Amino acid sequence: MLNTETRPAGKVDYSALIEPTRINSRLYTDPDIFQEEMEKIWYRSWVYVGHVSEVPNRNDYVTKSIGPTPVLLVRDRNDEIRLLLNKCPHRGNQLCAYRQGNRATFTCPYHSWTFSNTGDLMGYALADGYEGASKTGVGLGKVPRIAIYRGFVFGSFAETGPTLEEHLGGAKAALDQLCDNAPTGELDLRAGFLQHRTKANWKFMVENETDGYHPGFVHGSIFQVTKSGIANLYGKDSIALTRDYGNGHTEFDLRPEWRRIDKPLNWFGTTADRLPDYVAAMNAAYGPDRARQIMIDGSPHTMIFPNLFIAEIQMFVIQPISVDESIQHVTAVQFKDAPDINRRLRQQTMGSVGPAGFLLADDTEMYERNHRGARIRDPEWLVLTRGLHRERKDENGYTIAHSTDEVPQRGIWRHYLSLMQEQPA
Amino acid sequence: MTAQIAIATADNDLRALDPVALHHNVAQFLFHEARLADSHDYDGWDALWEEDGIYWVPANGMDTDPETQMSVLYDNRSRIHVRIEQLKTGRRHTQTPRSELARLISNIEIGEVAAAEVTVFANSMIYEDNLRGETVWAARNEYRLRLVNGNFRLVRKKIALVNNGKPMFTLSFLV
Ligand code: FES
Numbered sequence: 001m002l003n004t005e006t007r008p009a010g011k012v013d014y015s016a017l018i019e020p021t022r023i024n025s026r027l028y029t030d031p032d033i034f035q036e037e038m039e040k041i042w043y044r045s046w047v048y049v050g051h052v053s054e055v056p057n058r059n060d061y062v063t064k065s066i067g068p069t070p071v072l073l074v075r076d077r078n079d080e081i082r083l084l085l086n087k088c089p090h091r092g093n094q095l096c097a098y099r100q101g102n103r104a105t106f107t108c109p110y111h112s113w114t115f116s117n118t119g120d121l122m123g124y125a126l127a128d129g130y131e132g133a134s135k136t137g138v139g140l141g142k143v144p145r146i147a148i149y150r151g152f153v154f155g156s157f158a159e160t161g162p163t164l165e166e167h168l169g170g171a172k173a174a175l176d177q178l179c180d181n182a183p184t185g186e187l188d189l190r191a192g193f194l195q196h197r198t199k200a201n202w203k204f205m206v207e208n209e210t211d212g213y214h215p216g217f218v219h220g221s222i223f224q225v226t227k228s229g230i231a232n233l234y235g236k237d238s239i240a241l242t243r244d245y246g247n248g249h250t251e252f253d254l255r256p257e258w259r260r261i262d263k264p265l266n267w268f269g270t271t272a273d274r275l276p277d278y279v280a281a282m283n284a285a286y287g288p289d290r291a292r293q294i295m296i297d298g299s300p301h302t303m304i305f306p307n308l309f310i311a312e313i314q315m316f317v318i319q320p321i322s323v324d325e326s327i328q329h330v331t332a333v334q335f336k337d338a339p340d341i342n343r344r345l346r347q348q349t350m351g352s353v354g355p356a357g358f359l360l361a362d363d364t365e366m367y368e369r370n371h372r373g374a375r376i377r378d379p380e381w382l383v384l385t386r387g388l389h390r391e392r393k394d395e396n397g398y399t400i401a402h403s404t405d406e407v408p409q410r411g412i413w414r415h416y417l418s419l420m421q422e423q424p425a
Numbered sequence: 426m427t428a429q430i431a432i433a434t435a436d437n438d439l440r441a442l443d444p445v446a447l448h449h450n451v452a453q454f455l456f457h458e459a460r461l462a463d464s465h466d467y468d469g470w471d472a473l474w475e476e477d478g479i480y481w482v483p484a485n486g487m488d489t490d491p492e493t494q495m496s497v498l499y500d501n502r503s504r505i506h507v508r509i510e511q512l513k514t515g516r517r518h519t520q521t522p523r524s525e526l527a528r529l530i531s532n533i534e535i536g537e538v539a540a541a542e543v544t545v546f547a548n549s550m551i552y553e554d555n556l557r558g559e560t561v562w563a564a565r566n567e568y569r570l571r572l573v574n575g576n577f578r579l580v581r582k583k584i585a586l587v588n589n590g591k592p593m594f595t596l597s598f599l600v
């Protein structure tokens with residue numbers, strides 16, 4: 001038995017809580033573990049922050065987050081993307097109170113210090129009181145490392161560590177696959193986010209995003225009402241796959257099913273003749289053969305650890321708030337200059353996700369029930385054995401199995417264990 | 426309780442109705458609609474809607490454009506029906522068990538009046554209790570009602586939650 005009373009802070013033995021095929025409920029409910037996750041995952045590894053298309057013009061900014069911490073995603077006066085911390089270095093006041101806007105400078109409301117959107121201090125109010133003081137070194141805090149892959153902006157609070165591309169590893173291909181669905185190769189994520197407040201630990205969300213075992217049950221109601229064939233993808237005879245990319249990234253790969261059906265845009269529940277402008281633009285951009293393949297394969301269903309989930313037509317950003325509260329930020333995938341498909345992408349997204357979504361309201365109900373269950377003492381251990389006997393490797397060496405198997409969840413916890421066991425540099 | 430009370434107007438023209446009578450009839454309709462929603466009378470609520478109905482809960486502001494921006498909910502008539510049918514399966518987990526609800530509709534103001542349509546503004550305050558706990562919702566609502574065979578029907582219902590720019594819990598009952 002673990003003795004929580006005498007355990008020194010920060011000295012959780014994670015190998016005693018995470019085994020290859022089972023995990024301890026305490027991982028979801030212990031506030032000390034949540035604090036340690038902040039230091040070892042959220043304020044150290046690469047975390048998705050936002051997309052360059054959300055700040056299209058010079059001096060645009062939008063409030064994002066890394067873990068519970070708000071972060072300003074800024075395109076500064078020099079056209080450079082920056083991640084600034086929303087804290088005045090004078091007395092710590094919240095500098096910017098708006099979610100988004102366009103401004104070259106930020107003035108603190110408390111004592112009126114003014115900062116450039118590069119983060120540098122421009123001027124003190126009543127400057128005579130600071131005679132001789134230098135303005136350098138008094139700027140806004142910054143997320144020390146920032147890296148952008150195909151418009152996706154990631155930040156890391158660690159000064160050193162793996163590069164973003166090393167972190168993404170094989171999951172980089174999912175971002176490529178997503179962008180390939182845009183005729184211009186670029187996304188345009190400006191439809192705004194829904195923010196779904198969830199009384200559950202963040203890891204329930206990460207694990208569920210590539211859980212192919214639940215949809216037939218949790219979403220059976222909407223599949224039935226809309227006579228959807230989607231349930232078949234999560235059935236016994238499905239040839240769709242679950243995949244563990246390593247580094248905590250996991251995938252639900254529907255391409256085997258779409259290739260079997262072999263119809264462009266079937267992945268999106270539509271046909272080429274319903275989206276003529278989009279199809280024409282795809283053909284022009286990629287040539288008919290490549291365009292056809294892209295439109296058959298569709299968009300990925302990939303969870304990039306710890307917080308970016310591409311759900312084919314939606315993009316989720318998972319934000320931990322506390323050990324038992326999270327926010328799911330979600331928006332529609334939108335392709336640059338593709339109004340006909342974008343409209344349909346938005347309509348379907350609005351139906352499916354967010355607080356009133358046909359799908360996500362029920363997933364979220366499960367997250368909250370998961371969390372309440374995790375608090376119950378017995379049984380302590382939760383089971384992750386599904387599909388162990390049929391795991392295999394794909395051509396790239398990644399572990400795959402049937403669409404309903406728990407390959408992703410085992411992969412997530414293996415990576416989580418390695419992060420939590422790392423000692424600070 | 427009976428359904429709505431028939432509205433007697435000269436020549437079926439709402440403009441001919443005494444303003445106090447119009448206000449009374451509108452209020453009765455809104456209370457009726459509220460009761461159907463509170464009591465999860467899904468078929469009764471579904472039947473209030475006209476074919477061109479729009480049921481809308483904007484996000485990130487009172488007036489964000491639902492044609493370009495994400496809304497919490499932006500249903501046309503067929504999607505309203507899908508929503509109802511999903512609730513009726515008994516496997517809409519977030520409403521199984523159902524939320525316990527009581528709402529107040531107040532500050533009812535009559536806006537533009539046409540022969541057979543009227544725009545109405547009202548505030549709503551909804552108390553919800555479910556497995557998670559208690560939640561209070563507050564909204565500024567806008568309705569477009571149509572007079573059909575002496576009864577009002579819903580053409581448009583916009584529910585602008587006052588805190589729709591902030592994270593919100595699951596909203597799976599009829600709001
Ligand atoms: S706290 Fe910002 S200027 Fe004083």
Ligand SMILES: [Fe+2]
Nearest residue numbers: 215218359363
């Ligand atoms: Fe789901």
